[in-house]
Amino acid sequence: MGLIVAENISKNYQVVATKVTKDYGTTENVVRALRDVSFEIEPASFVSFVGPSGSGKTTLLNLIGCLDKPTDGKLTVVGTDVLKLDRHESAQFRGDNLGFIFQDFNLIPVLTVYENIEYPLIIVKNTPAGERRKRVMTVLEAVGMADQKDKYPDQISGGQKQRVAVARALVSDPKLVLADEPTANLDSKTAYTIIDLMKKMRNERKTTFIFSTHDQKIVGEAEIIYSLADGELVDKQVKGGKQNG
Amino acid sequence: MGNLFKIAVRNLFRYKRRTLLTVSLIAMGVIFVLGYISISGSFKNMIIAQITGSMIGDLQVHRKGYVASIENLPLNMNLKPQAVKKLEGILNQLPEIEAYSPRVKFGGMFSTFVETTNIRLNGVYPEKEFKTVPLLASRITEGQKALNKGEILLPELLARGMKAKIGDMIVIVATNQDGSVNGKQFKVGGILESATGPGGRDGYVHIEDAMEVLRMGEMEISEVAVRIKHFGKVEAFTQKLDGLLSGEVNKQGKPAFEVHSWQQLSPFYNIARMIDMMTIFIQLMLISVVLISIMNVMIMAVYERIREIGTIAAIGTLPTKILSMFIMEGLCLGVIGTVIGNVIGAAIIFILNISGWVTFDFSRQKGLVLSPTIDPVNMLVISAIVIFVSVIASLQPALKASRMEPIKALRHV
Secondary structure, X not given: OOOOEOOHXXXXXXXXXXXXXXXXXXXXXXXXXXXXXXXXXXXXXXXXXXXXXXXXXHHHHHHHOOOOOOOEEEEEEOOEEHHHOOXXXXXXXXXXXXXXXXXXXXXXXXXXXXXXXXXHHHHHOOOOHHHHHHHHHHHHHHOOOHHHOOOOXXXXXXXXXXXXXXXXXXXXXXXEEEEEOOOOOOOHHHHHHHHHXXXXXXXXXXXXXXXXXXXXXXXXXXXXXXXXXXXXXXXXXXXXXXXXX | OHHHHHHHHHHHHHOHHHHHHHHHHHHHHHHHHXXXXXXXXXXXXXXXXXXXXXXXXXXXXXXXXXXXXXXHOOHHHOEXXXXXXXXHHHHHOOOOEEEEEEEEEXXXXXXXXXXXXXXXXXXXXXXXXXXXXXXXXXXXXXXXXXXXXXXXXXXXXXHHHOOOOOOOEEEEEEEOOOOOEEEEEEEEEEEEOOOOOOOOOXXXXXXXXXXXXXXXXXXXXXXXXXXXXXXXXXXXXXXXXXXXXXXXXXXXXXXXXXXXXXXXXXXXXXXXXXXXXXXXXXXXXXXXXXXXXXXHHHHHHHHHOHHHHHHHHHXXXXXXXXXXXXXXXXXXXXXXXXXXXXXXXXXXXXXXXXHOOXXXXXXXXXXXXXXXXXXXXXXXXXXXXXXXXXXXXXXXXXXXXXXXXXXXXXXXX
């Protein structure tokens, strides 16, 4: 199944959003979650979307993650016009190119730490067993969870769960990892550890990380910070300088 | 596939009590169906074996029109010697036949010199008759398990009512074809246990004695009872024989013979059909139990795991894989329930067999010991039905799971 490749200009960026708008509700009662949002994200960036609750962070991450589609505008992710993907193609695209880290970790409770990380390689990518084991052990060691690999999610702490979630997101070597409020359920110390881990992974693997947060302490850890308010992109900060969006 | 199976089994163990209850329900359903089929089937087979093996044979050949008037035992409808010769010529060439027995059937008066009553008699060649209906010997409750010339095997009820005992002399009087009456003395050689069905209360004499009573100049035969080697092929063989005999015509150019299988001759066939019908209803009940219980469990499983479904969909699991995961769970429930049900069911049937606990009375036959057996094909068919229904029952919840929008599922609280 071929995915639709957008214009060459998009290929220099991992994400290109052009006047992206997202509405919810019926035609009589429209709620505009995003309004004419435009930005580009380069490969291997460490980007954060910040803003108060209801500002549109999660909506934007869902659009980039191909979990939802814009009402208007154009969105290209990893060189693919996501608007043109059907349900099946979206799922395949996510499996091939994206990794997800969730606020509530969302580990599969019946699988061990090892099996949770292995899951995308088995069910999504159909990776051969030998290769699978190598990749799982590599990310397990990278996130410092190799000694916990046989435990079930209910036998490890929240911070450890999020480490597992990071490992699961990275095991299939995605081009882009999306993390929606990845530290919201963690204490500050653990939150910093997780952000440091994500950064380390970005540095080692050149994976683009995009996360949303409203935690001001964590925001400072991002290299590029996009601020959202009432569905509009109001500010862009690049570490070492400030640039209005 | 192996990984989907592993995940399915793990998910089933997540809710141990619920899984245990569902598996138990399916297993119990399978056990009851196996038990019912084995007991009712064995009962049916035992009675059919009694009827065909001790009285009527697997099938019978008569002169065309005889069966319609069989209650009168009409002597003028007997097969003439030439027809019997033709018939025996054909029967002798058929390898499917185990044995056959020509019979002269007639009604007469039975007198003990003190009392007189009616009696229906079969004149038979003892050797051929015992080969064709081998259980006849087991029905002889008193006297020698044989029939000699000059002796009569009396049905139990008649013997008791007439106070006739082994060794007593009695007289049989019968009207022959030309309307004259003749009588002959017989020694009571045996008492026959009565049995349900046509011929179940008939007496037996040697065929040459019957000829003498009826003053037959040459041998005329009322019917030929046939026993075949493979009882399961009785219908096919009846059709085959009917086809072979259809070419034989009488002087009027009409068919000379008619062939009837035991199903057409015994009223028990309708009871057998009723048993088969009830078996189908029992199987339908099992299907309902499996369908409802698995569908219930799978619907619950989908509702309880909406966020999990959202997660696996978000990380790229294709809808077809999600569908397979849930179907696999239902399949596992069905397979586990079926295996346990089959093992316990087979064990119960085995115990019933060696214990001899299941006894019953059938008409005059008392204390029949049932040996419940189950055909492995039946077990396979029941297992296949349960497993197929398990998949069908999982289909709707699995489709629901596979069609969920990941974003909505992830938001689910």
